[in-house]
Amino acid sequence: MAEMTKFWYLENFNLFEGLKSESMDELNRISSMQNISKNQPVYFPNEPSNSIYFLKKGRVKLSRMSPGGKEMIIGLVNRGEVFGELAYLDEGERKDFATTMDEVLVCAINKDDFKQFVEQNPELNLRLTKLMGLKLRKYSERIEELVFKDAEQRVISFLLRLAGENGKKVGDEIFVKPFLKHQDIAELTACSRQTVNSVLTDLREKGVINFDRKKLIIHNSEELQKKL
Numbered sequence: 001m002a003e004m005t006k007f008w009y010l011e012n013f014n015l016f017e018g019l020k021s022e023s024m025d026e027l028n029r030i031s032s033m034q035n036i037s038k039n040q041p042v043y044f045p046n047e048p049s050n051s052i053y054f055l056k057k058g059r060v061k062l063s064r065m066s067p068g069g070k071e072m073i074i075g076l077v078n079r080g081e082v083f084g085e086l087a088y089l090d091e092g093e094r095k096d097f098a099t100t101m102d103e104v105l106v107c108a109i110n111k112d113d114f115k116q117f118v119e120q121n122p123e124l125n126l127r128l129t130k131l132m133g134l135k136l137r138k139y140s141e142r143i144e145e146l147v148f149k150d151a152e153q154r155v156i157s158f159l160l161r162l163a164g165e166n167g168k169k170v171g172d173e174i175f176v177k178p179f180l181k182h183q184d185i186a187e188l189t190a191c192s193r194q195t196v197n198s199v200l201t202d203l204r205e206k207g208v209i210n211f212d213r214k215k216l217i218i219h220n221s222e223e224l225q226k227k228l
Helices: 002-011 021-030 085-089 111-120 123-148 151-166 182-189 193-205 221-226
Strands: 031-036 041-043 051-057 060-065 071-077 097-100 104-110 168-170 173-176 209-211 216-218
Touching (some): 182 193
Antiparallel strands (some): 031 104, 060 097, 209 216
């Protein structure tokens, strides 16, 4: 049953869509599936970069530590996404650390096994190139936001991006479940927690959004866009 479940999870990643059944059998053989509880490390910086991870359930945050010892979140990984993929490019040691934000389910594949698998399925090369290019573009957009937008605009940009990537449209509203802690949003937008709280509270009082610990509801995305 566990092997069938793992096969189903891998088969439903867009990266592997359309592969032959023989290839999926091989992918199933070389991968391992693991449940990890909330607030636990998946990997640490400076450890060997040996595996690539496919997130099937939950959320993972990727962080780096500043020279002053402050955690800086550089990205969020959501269900259906890949992380640790720099191992594929022969990254010697991890530069960041990955921590679970919920109970997660990950499929891990050794980078050498994965390289051999890609050689046997060359159509994956283009998909991987597009995947890495998309991630680089996202990082570039975040850097531009840090340079050119004020704190309120950075928080609003984050809300719109979160809604676009994880939201579910119901009528004219967008629901995002679960929401993030204000401290996590602060670290993602280079703001203070107090600033994040102030911006979110102001938007709620104006009827643009509503939120609690479990969800974010965007009542009027057009009004948010106008604030950028």
